[in-house]
Amino acid sequence: MRAALPLRTPLLALTVWLLLASSSLVQAACAWTERGDEIFEINVRAAGCSTDPARVSQAIRVQQFVATNEYGHHQWLPGDMSQVTTAPDDGRITIVYVHGNKVDPCMARDRGLQVYRTLVGRDTEHRPIRFIIFSWPSTEVNGILNDYRVKASRTQPVGWQLGYVLNQLSPESPISLLGYSYGCRVIGGATHVLAGGDIGGHSLAGQPLANHAPMRVAFIAAATHSGWFSSTGYHRQALDQIDGVMLLNNRLDPAMRLYHMVEKCSDPQAMGLCGPQYLSADQRMKICNYDCTSRVGRSHDLFKYIANGGTMSIMWNHLTYSD
Template sequence: MKFQRSLRVGISVLLAATVWALSARYADAATDGPEQVGSTAVCCDVDRADDIWLVSTRHLGCPCWDKSSNDVDLHVEHYGGKGIGWLEASLDEYLASSDPAQPTMVYVPGNRVDWNESIERGRHVRNSVLGCSNIPPVRFVIWSWPSDQIHGQIKDVRVKAARTNGEALYLAWFLSQCDPNTQLSILGYSFGSRVTTGALHLLGGGELAGRSLPYAEPRRARVALLAAAVHNYWLQPGACHEYALSQMDRLLLQYNSCDPVLKRYRFVEKHGRPAALGYTGMYIDESVNTWVEQTDTCCIVGKSHAESRYFNSPTLTEEIRDILFGG
């Protein structure tokens, strides 16, 4: 009997891993939906005068706040333009060159994104959201975190889910160093959404995994969460990221009730069956319904978890622009 139970458990785990793997593969390859990957949805690629930066935590381990916060050694690079490329810089240079009159947009990518791809995805996001607009030049920051794919589908997801807590601490600390008078916009995708809401929760005075941000100061932001790999109740009072909403001026939630990966979000935990905010959407009560907007993207994105499906859609990018930079 024990052998049979063990065999059944083993088969169940194997099937779950297989389903997750096939879902991820299918999600990247799926091309159904009226607006296709590779479409001409990005209407232009103009030479904007945006100030482009990359901030990386890929070389850092787990945050340890028993030492000075000045010891957070973020890797910083600045884009010098065509023909120059990326130049190594420092956080001091980033902060010293800040202009409070210039809005800042931070892009936080999702899982299984290596160093080069984070830059490429950042370029695509910037061109899609800003390239066709009349928005004045912004400071565009790519947040590059250690989300490279590791062996084992379920292991990969669970390791990255745990990693988002420390990453949220780093992002919160970074934002706490920036000029509070600067208009801040944050766009998070998939696990990048989890990093984003975790960081704002910390800035609101909350804790994550027993850690808090020393001398946390409130930091208001306009936020867009796409395909959010976040428990669908975590923004509610008493939940894990309960203070995140208190730090938002506006919030756009683009979820996908057809997403085959987020449909199986329950595998992110060994115990429990959580549902993803990016799959179910968010319960909105009268306290937030004036500044929170959400859209089910199923009819546009289709059965896919591919990030490009969102940014190749003029409809969805227009929503993002309106929330992050509109009135």
């Protein structure tokens, strides 16, 4: 009997974990229903790398996460852009989450919901929000280095696509942006084009700009060039559209340390390694760096970054303009 115990223990532990996880999901769903939050997914995967407004508009798929009964049963149901472009009656803040690389459509929704639950778990004032998961084509492709570079290339047109989507949202509602890893590159591009810039010659020219107020931004392990927010950087106009940036950096994150391999002919440093570089004094005033090296260590795991309650409380207050 004792010899069999080690074989049964992992199965028992897995069973207990699944039961606890199931219980926590139900509790989270109930808490979400009680909060009165709105949760959407905007999926642009069908648009590929297009920067044609007509094609992107036709390719966008919207889903809403809804509760179907009082017991916490919930599911994703088809929606449309009018649900997210209309300003909430109560002026609630819209938080847009942009995931990182190697994320398929189901993972995008699941991880987005986990990020949402972690964030609202730090809310002490019970203020409802509109939470949007932005899903872009980041499903893994063959070859580690090939995947890394292909997705880096995709973030450029996808940044334009996010800018196009954000431009459709009502300027009457405050907007905050939260990105992880390559999602930060996407957000950098989006805010750059919203401020009138272009990505590879593609801007929002011909689209009336919605004149949004500067947005709050949070970056987790930012897989984007450390110098791209500078006055000569690729996303040089991004900070014009940003009220403030909170960055969770890690000097031991393997993805941050190997980021220089994203390009063949240069040696860029990741913004998520030590923060942005080459900024003016006025630009630096918008930046707040948090060193997570001692807590996260040699990992690029999203959930290790968001596991610290104190840091997530600061992020919640930052994204909801409560600081």
